[in-house]
Amino acid sequence: MAFKKILLxxxxxxxxxxVVSCCNCLGxxxxxxxxxxxxxxxxxxxxxxxxxxxxxxxxxxAYGIRIKLTREKTALxxxxxxxxGECAYARECFCRPPDQFLPDDSLTAIRVITLxxxxxxxxxxxxxxxxxxxxxxxxFYTFDDYxxxxxxxxxYENDLQINIDLLLMTPPASVGAHQFRVQIVLSDGRTLExxxxxxDFI
Numbered sequence: 001m002a003f004k005k006i007l008l009x010x011x012x013x014x015x016x017x018x019v020v021s022c023c024n025c026l027g028x029x030x031x032x033x034x035x036x037x038x039x040x041x042x043x044x045x046x047x048x049x050x051x052x053x054x055x056x057x058x059x060x061x062a063y064g065i066r067i068k069l070t071r072e073k074t075a076l077x078x079x080x081x082x083x084x085g086e087c088a089y090a091r092e093c094f095c096r097p098p099d100q101f102l103p104d105d106s107l108t109a110i111r112v113i114t115l116x117x118x119x120x121x122x123x124x125x126x127x128x129x130x131x132x133x134x135x136x137x138x139x140f141y142t143f144d145d146y147x148x149x150x151x152x153x154x155x156y157e158n159d160l161q162i163n164i165d166l167l168l169m170t171p172p173a174s175v176g177a178h179q180f181r182v183q184i185v186l187s188d189g190r191t192l193e194x195x196x197x198x199x200d201f202i
Contacts, residue, residue, distance in 0.1 A: 033160060034104045036072040038192045040065055040182045042199050043165065050135065050165050053199075060171035060201035064135070065112070067164040067182055069192075073157075074104055101154035109185040110134070110143040112166065115195065116179055119172045128180075135165045175201045 043064030044053040050064050114128045122128050134146040141149070146164075154160065166182075177200050183193040 028098060028100050031099060031101045032074045032104050033071045033101050033154070034074055035069065035107065035184070035186055035190075035192065037070045038182065038184055038194055039068045039070075040194045040196050041068075042066075042196055043167070045167055049137075050167065054197075055199075057200040057202045060168070060175060063171065063178075063199070063201065064165055064167040065132070065180060065182060065196055067110075067166065067184070069162050069164060069184065071101075071103075071160040073101070073160070099155060099157070101157070101160065103152040105186045105188040105190070106152045107147050107150070107184060108187050109147060109183075110164070110166075111183040111185070113181040113183065114178065115181055116177060118178070119174075131168060131170045132166045133169050135167045140167070140169075171201065177201075 041052045042054075042058065043050040043066050044055065044058050044062055045051075045064050046059055046062035050066070052066060110129065111127055112129045112132055114122060114126055115124060117123045118126065118128050118131075129143055133140040133142060136146075172178075177198055179198040180196045181193055182196065183191050185191050
């Protein structure tokens with residue numbers, strides 16, 4: 001018994017420091033969302049950053065497509081609990097984010113289909129995804145790499161709507177009118193798709 005009392009006295013400063021260095025955090029509220037719709041626009045990448053263009057023409061070496069992907073919260077919400085924040089020796093308190101949005105479905109593929117003859121190897125209705133890359137400031141990704149490496153877990157409600165920029169890396173040799181169909185394939189079997197406005201490559 002005396003040993004237990006001595007041990008408690010010795011441990012008291014450590015336990016007190018632990019309580020002081022931690023803080024009570026509200027638990028994370030777990031929301032769920034589904035990928036709902038896409039809208040696509042033509043991009044002009046001839047400036048410092050890609051910009052949506054309503055022009056009838058664009059330099060073929062500066063063409064891109066912007067996908068606006070909208071996700072929607074679903075009804076199921078898991079209630080939070082009071083938890084201790086993670087503690088550091090510097091007595092800082094690290095609370096988990098107050099919200100987390102988990103997907104009911106996720107992206108499995110992005111495709112671009114040309115609706116006009118793109119080149120001699122890719123006539124109308126051919127898949128030309130390989131000629132595009134996803135542009136994230138200062139980085140380029142193949143469609144497959146972007147889908148694999150993009151986290152589907154979100155922490156801010158504003159992230160339920162995002163832009164995905166697809167830049168044409170290998171333009172066709174010829175100029176003329178072009179239009180593309182963009183498809184986003186989802187894990188639940190749905191495909192979200194929309195056609196770009198027709199634009200002339202110059």
